[in-house]
Amino acid sequence: MKNFLRLLHREVNGIHEAAYLLGFFALLSQLLGLIRDRLLAHTFGASETLDIYYAAFRVPDFIFVTIASLVSVSVLIPLLVPHLEKGGEEARRFMSQIFSVFFLCIILASIVAFVAMPYLLPVLFPAYKGTADMGTLIMLSRILLLSPFFLGLSNLFGSITQASNRFFLYAISPLLYNCGIIIGILFFLPRWGLSGLVWGVVLGALLHFLIQIPYVVERGLFPRFTRVIQTRDVKTVVFLSLPRTITMSAQELSKLVLISLASLLVGGSISIFTLAHNLQSVPLSVIGVSYSLAVFPTLARLFSKGDTKQFLEKMIVSVRHVIFLSLPVMMLIIVLRAHIVRTILGSGNFNWEDTRLTAAALAIFSLSLIPQTLVVLFVRAYYSSGRTRKPLLINIISSAVTIVLGFVFLKLFFTMPSLLNGIERVFKVQDIPGSVVLALPLAFSVGVWLNAIIHWWYFEKEFPGFSRAIRRTAWQSFSSSVVMAIVAYGMLSMLGLYFPVNTFIGIFMHGFIAGVVGIFIGSIILFFYKSTELHDLMATFRKKIWKTPVIGPDPSSL
Numbered sequence: 001m002k003n004f005l006r007l008l009h010r011e012v013n014g015i016h017e018a019a020y021l022l023g024f025f026a027l028l029s030q031l032l033g034l035i036r037d038r039l040l041a042h043t044f045g046a047s048e049t050l051d052i053y054y055a056a057f058r059v060p061d062f063i064f065v066t067i068a069s070l071v072s073v074s075v076l077i078p079l080l081v082p083h084l085e086k087g088g089e090e091a092r093r094f095m096s097q098i099f100s101v102f103f104l105c106i107i108l109a110s111i112v113a114f115v116a117m118p119y120l121l122p123v124l125f126p127a128y129k130g131t132a133d134m135g136t137l138i139m140l141s142r143i144l145l146l147s148p149f150f151l152g153l154s155n156l157f158g159s160i161t162q163a164s165n166r167f168f169l170y171a172i173s174p175l176l177y178n179c180g181i182i183i184g185i186l187f188f189l190p191r192w193g194l195s196g197l198v199w200g201v202v203l204g205a206l207l208h209f210l211i212q213i214p215y216v217v218e219r220g221l222f223p224r225f226t227r228v229i230q231t232r233d234v235k236t237v238v239f240l241s242l243p244r245t246i247t248m249s250a251q252e253l254s255k256l257v258l259i260s261l262a263s264l265l266v267g268g269s270i271s272i273f274t275l276a277h278n279l280q281s282v283p284l285s286v287i288g289v290s291y292s293l294a295v296f297p298t299l300a301r302l303f304s305k306g307d308t309k310q311f312l313e314k315m316i317v318s319v320r321h322v323i324f325l326s327l328p329v330m331m332l333i334i335v336l337r338a339h340i341v342r343t344i345l346g347s348g349n350f351n352w353e354d355t356r357l358t359a360a361a362l363a364i365f366s367l368s369l370i371p372q373t374l375v376v377l378f379v380r381a382y383y384s385s386g387r388t389r390k391p392l393l394i395n396i397i398s399s400a401v402t403i404v405l406g407f408v409f410l411k412l413f414f415t416m417p418s419l420l421n422g423i424e425r426v427f428k429v430q431d432i433p434g435s436v437v438l439a440l441p442l443a444f445s446v447g448v449w450l451n452a453i454i455h456w457w458y459f460e461k462e463f464p465g466f467s468r469a470i471r472r473t474a475w476q477s478f479s480s481s482v483v484m485a486i487v488a489y490g491m492l493s494m495l496g497l498y499f500p501v502n503t504f505i506g507i508f509m510h511g512f513i514a515g516v517v518g519i520f521i522g523s524i525i526l527f528f529y530k531s532t533e534l535h536d537l538m539a540t541f542r543k544k545i546w547k548t549p550v551i552g553p554d555p556s557s558l
Contacts, residue, residue: 025171030282032178034344037278039185045349046268046275046358052133053194054274055125055263056140058256059113060147065248067106068152080159082304091160092221097233099156099223106152110145117141124256127263136194143198150205157212160221173208180204243388247379250399254447257403258440261410266434268354273440275345276361280369283329288373291318292380299384312463315381320473322373324533327477328522331485332515333366335492339511343504353432360427361441368445371452378455394454402447409439473533480525488518 044050084091113120117138122129128137154173184200192199216222262269295318302311333340337359346355379391413420413436423438424430460466491514500506526534 025175027282027286029174029178030285032175032182033278034282036178036181036185037275038345038347039182041271041275041345041350041354042348043185043189044271045351046271046354047349048133048267049194051263051268051270052128052137053140053197054270055128055259056137056144056198058124058259059117059120059141060144062249062252062256063106063109063113063145064148064151065252066245067102067109068148068155092223093226094233095156095160095221096223096226097229098237100225100227101229101234102152102156103225106149110149113145114142124260125263140194140198143195144201146202147205150202150209154205154209154212156223157209157216160216160219161212173211176207176211177204180207241388243392247388247392247395250396254399254402254406254444258406258444261406262437262440265437269434269437272354272358272361272434272437276341276358276365276441277444279340279344279358279362280333280365283326283333283369284372284376287322287325287329288376291322291373292376295377295380299381303385308463311385312466315377315463316466316469318377319374319470321533321536322377323370323470323474324477324531324537326370326373327474328481328484328519330366330369331481332488332518333369334363335485335488335518336511336515337363337366339507339514343508343511346504346507356429357432357435357437360429360435360438363427364438364441364445368448371448374452375448375455378452378459381459390458391455394451394458397454398447398451401450402443405443405446406440409443410436413439473531476526476529476531477533480522480529483525484518484522487521488514491517 040050040053044053080091080094121137121141122134125134125137128134158173180203181200183203184197188196188200190196213222259270259273262273295314298314299311302308302314338355341359341362342352342355345358346352379395382388382391413423420436421430423442424432424435427438429435429438456467492510495510495513499510501510523534
């Protein structure tokens with residue numbers, strides 16, 4: 001136990017090592033998330049009951065991104081680092097002020113939301129208005145208001161652990177969050193019904209928060225309530241946080257509108273949209289989020305020192321690696337979409353029609369995997385330099401476009417059956433009712449691509465030569481990924497003679513072997529390309545990441 005605790009508190013400074021460490025734990029967390037989704041799909045299928053459960057998250061999630069983002073890691077780390085360098089007492093004074101203001105804001109927001117739920121939810125989800133489902137939705141949403149409170153506190157404390165490069169602690173939190181939800185599904189749901197299910201979510205949020213406390217206490221940085229608030233510090237945090245808060249609120253608002261539109265379609269549409277979105281979030285978390293979290297403290301330090309050359313170099317390396325990893329994953333998801341969905345979700349009440357429709361939605365979502373990972377990196381790069389206005393404007397534009405496209409694509413699919421039939425043929429869902437829901441992930445993907453293109457254009461404008469430095473990796477990854485996808489698709493045809501696709505083992509082995517062969521061929525192509533990213537990947541896994549030498553800060557600053 002002592003060795004385990006020492007491991008949790010170990011410092012990790014190498015960008016690739018930290019990224020792969022965070023990626024490993026993100027993968028574990030996402031695997032637990034997939035178990036969570038499989039249990040939900042098994043129990044409810046793509047049904048109106050599961051729709052209500054997912055709809056109940058919308059208001060609490062909106063509060064989380066609007067209030068809890070004020071104390072986000074992205075904003076606090078650049079402000080906290082100078083205070084830490086001045087000493088523990090200065091850092092604790094700063095954190096106590098932020099803690100006190102956040103606590104007051106989140107409590108007030110939660111009280112207002114609790115009272116407003118009966119009036120707000122019928123507007124957001126008119127399909128449930130006047131039904132018994134609306135009462136259930138109100139109850140679940142009110143319980144879930146506890147979740148943003150605990151997750152916000154976890155973010156606040158997580159800024160300390162991340163600023164100290166204690167990535168183990170930060171990375172293990174999502175594991176505990178999903179463990180709480182799984183406990184709710186297995187133990188609370190049978191006893192208390194849907195309310196027990198959301199109490200499991202609250203338990204997970206609480207565990208997410210509690211794991212941060214021991215290290216914060218050990219550092220002597222545990223915040224206290226204080227009446228002495230220096231408006232300068234609070235204004236600085238609010239000034240930097242507000243654009244990010246509006247940015248995330250715009251993104252959350254676009255997602256809320258898409259899910260609200262899904263509630264107007266056939267029962268189970270919210271479930272299809274959400275389950276497919278959760279599946280495509282796995283590679284996003286493992287690749288994009290992990291790299292952005294790992295490189296963020298380094299980018300903040302380099303920019304604060306005025307070292308724009310190293311700042312750009314670290315950014316180029318990170319973008320190369322996320323493209324190198326995201327492209328083949330995107331191709332494999334498109335080719336193996338039905339195998340992925342059926343293996344992960346296909347049991348119990350989740351039938352074959354649910355599988356095919358979710359697989360089609362997953363394929364459309366995965367088309368935006370690369371821009372999603374890039375947007376996460378670009379936003380972190382801007383935040384590390386304290387510039388939050390540009391991501392704000394870009395995300396507001398892309399979110400507005402996503403919302404408009406949600407309405408437009410739905411209208412087109414209803415008024416132009418030939419367009420919907422074309423989409424159905426591409427993804428082989430012609431005979432499944434409710435396929436119009438595919439308009440929503442399509443709107444999401446187009447909006448994300450617009451977001452990434454604008455971010456890239458501005459970044460290239462500020463750092464000329466950035467695109468040129470990425471070109472070689474993008475071509476190598478794209479060409480090898482296309483060959484990999486073709487090989488995997490061909491293997492599916494060949495292996496179909498040997499593996500029955502009506503059993504779990506059969507469909508898993510069918511997709512797994514096809515994917516492995518495709519990856520093997522793609523890796524050979526990258527080897528002959530002499531891919532720098534492939535070399536870095538292999539070099540990182542040949543050594544123990546927790547024993548890697550420090551490569552982040554300049555030695556003279558230690």
